[in-house]
Amino acid sequence: xxxxxxxxxxxxxxxxxxxxxxxxxxxxxxxxxxxxxxxxxxxxxxxxxxxxxxxxxxxxxxxxxxxxxxxxxxxxxxxxxxxxxxxxxxxxxxxxxxxxxxxxxxxxxxxxxxxxxxxxxxxxxxxxxxxxxxxxxxxxxxxxxxxxxxxxxxxxxxxxxxxxxxxxxxxxxxxxxxxxxxxxxxxxxxxxxxxxxxxxxxxxx
Amino acid sequence: xxxxxxxxxxxxxxxxxxxxxxxxxxxxxxxxxxxxxxxxxxxxxxxxxxxxxxxxxxxxxxxxxxxxxxxxxxxxxxxxxxxxxxxxxxxxxxxxxxxxxxxxxxxxxxxxxxxxxxxxxxxxxxxxxxxxxxxxxxxxxxxxxxxxxxxxxxxxxxxxxxxxxxxxxxxxxxxxxxxxxxxxxxxxxxxxxxxxxxxxxxxxx
Numbered sequence: 001x002x003x004x005x006x007x008x009x010x011x012x013x014x015x016x017x018x019x020x021x022x023x024x025x026x027x028x029x030x031x032x033x034x035x036x037x038x039x040x041x042x043x044x045x046x047x048x049x050x051x052x053x054x055x056x057x058x059x060x061x062x063x064x065x066x067x068x069x070x071x072x073x074x075x076x077x078x079x080x081x082x083x084x085x086x087x088x089x090x091x092x093x094x095x096x097x098x099x100x101x102x103x104x105x106x107x108x109x110x111x112x113x114x115x116x117x118x119x120x121x122x123x124x125x126x127x128x129x130x131x132x133x134x135x136x137x138x139x140x141x142x143x144x145x146x147x148x149x150x151x152x153x154x155x156x157x158x159x160x161x162x163x164x165x166x167x168x169x170x171x172x173x174x175x176x177x178x179x180x181x182x183x184x185x186x187x188x189x190x191x192x193x194x195x196x197x198x199x200x201x202x203x204x205x
Numbered sequence: 206x207x208x209x210x211x212x213x214x215x216x217x218x219x220x221x222x223x224x225x226x227x228x229x230x231x232x233x234x235x236x237x238x239x240x241x242x243x244x245x246x247x248x249x250x251x252x253x254x255x256x257x258x259x260x261x262x263x264x265x266x267x268x269x270x271x272x273x274x275x276x277x278x279x280x281x282x283x284x285x286x287x288x289x290x291x292x293x294x295x296x297x298x299x300x301x302x303x304x305x306x307x308x309x310x311x312x313x314x315x316x317x318x319x320x321x322x323x324x325x326x327x328x329x330x331x332x333x334x335x336x337x338x339x340x341x342x343x344x345x346x347x348x349x350x351x352x353x354x355x356x357x358x359x360x361x362x363x364x365x366x367x368x369x370x371x372x373x374x375x376x377x378x379x380x381x382x383x384x385x386x387x388x389x390x391x392x393x394x395x396x397x398x399x400x401x402x403x404x405x406x407x408x409x410x
Contacts, residue, residue, distance in 0.1 A: 026259055029319075033265035040258055053245055054231055060238035067272035114234075 032063050035129050047126035058123045062115050062130035066137065070111060073104040074137045081144040086186055087198050104141060104148070112154060120161055127165035135162045136174075143178045237268050240334050252331035263328045267320050267335035271342065275316060278309040279342045286349040291391055292403050309346060309353070317359060325366055332370035340367045341379075348383045 021028045021037065028034055039049045050056050077100045085091045111134070115122050122130040138159075141148060149156040163171045172179075186194060226233045226242065233239055244254045255261050282305045290296045316339065320327050327335040343364075346353060354361040368376045377384075391399060 026262075028262050028266055030266045030269040032269040033262055036265050037258065037262045040261070053242065056245070057231075057233050057238055057242045060241050061233055061235045064235040064237040064268075064272070067269070068277065072273065 032133065035133070039129065048129050050123060050128065055123045059128045059130045062122050063133060066133060069107040070134060071137050073100070073107045074140045076100050077104050077146060078140040078144045081146065082181055083197065086184060087194060101146065108148060108152065108155070112152070116154065116158055127162060131162045132166070135159060139175055139178060143181050145182065237338065240338070244334065253334050255328060255333065260328045264333045264335045267327050268338060271338060274312040275339060276342050278305070278312045279345045281305050282309050282351060283345040283349045286351065287386055288402065291389060292399060306351065313353060313357065313360070317357070321359065321363055332367060336367045337371070340364060344380055344383060348386050350387065
């Protein structure tokens with residue numbers, strides 16, 4: 001944990017964040033850019049990033065929107081519920097947790113009404129990168145203990161469809177670490193990393 | 206001003222934000238998704254969104270990174286310096302303004318070191334959507350009175366290259382409204398819109 005804060009990793013991504021990709025001498029940061037690169041490089045099945053202009057626009061629209069909505073609010077709740085208490089040794093004040101939950105709820109409502117609507121998937125009848133990115137981000141607050149799918153049957157049905165499209169085993173494998181996040185203890189972090197996280201988190205909250 | 210908060214506009218974008226595109230019965234939100242749609246629909250010259258996999262990845266990398274960096278920090282400074290004082294009738298406390306400026310400076314440093322480096326443009330030797338999006342966002346804090354290009358000669362040279370690539374007249378035309386933003390007065394906003402803005406801004410700051 002924390003290998004992305006080393007000098008060795010700086011050569012792959014000067015921003016020192018994960019994920020990052022190295023393909024020969026070519027390096028690339030930003031998860032969305034990496035996914036688009038992989039889809040095009042390996043010519044994956046069309047539905048992941050459709051050639052059809054309007055379907056592709058639906059995927060791009062979600063991938064653009066999610067940064068400051070599902071992603072930002074989902075991560076914030078995850079940090080607030082799990083990492084911040086772990087690192088500071090104190091639970092977050094209830095009103096801050098409530099505010100972070102409320103912000104995520106607003107994004108979830110927009111996600112349902114604007115992006116999913118009554119379609120099986122964001123781009124229509126088939127799964128795409130947009131669904132993949134959306135579900136992976138939502139697993140952060142879920143694994144932090146916010147059972148957001150329980151009171152949202154349409155979202156829960158969409159989650160099952162995405163899991164089936166990806167394959168349940170692969171889905172579980174990919175989420176194994178984050179599913180165990182509640183078992184993390186502060187001594188699993190290097191002290192300087194802990195201090196670094198602490199400063200960053202306190203600044204944001 | 207504020208036409209995007211009407212019911213008529215809701216039909217184009219249920220998120221009620223600008224920009225939004227309507228092409229026949231197809232509607233699309235999110236500026237990045239709209240640019241990608243237009244580039245592909247009108248088959249614009251390759252350099253705007255290169256077919257070359259690695260050059261395209263450089264554009265996607267910037268377009269993904271900018272959301273929570275240049276865009277978020279640039280808008281925040283703009284709101285803090287111009288809109289919030291206008292709407293509340295009071296200047297922002299200096300320490301808040303300083304913090305917003307410092308956050309933008311961090312993003313500007315990453316932009317220079319990671320994205321621009323010593324290349325003429327973000328994707329290499331030719332202008333792309335990434336440069337366009339970057340410069341348009343930076344014009345927000347500039348028009349709010351933060352002369353960020355003055356102490357950054359490499360960025361200033363890049364700005365001149367982008368302006369020339371776009372065409373200086375078109376560039377000026379596109380920025381006319383924002384360049385006059387300091388002449389805005391509160392009575393140019395409808396009262397309910399003003400109240401709406403005020404609530405939103407106060408929540409964020």
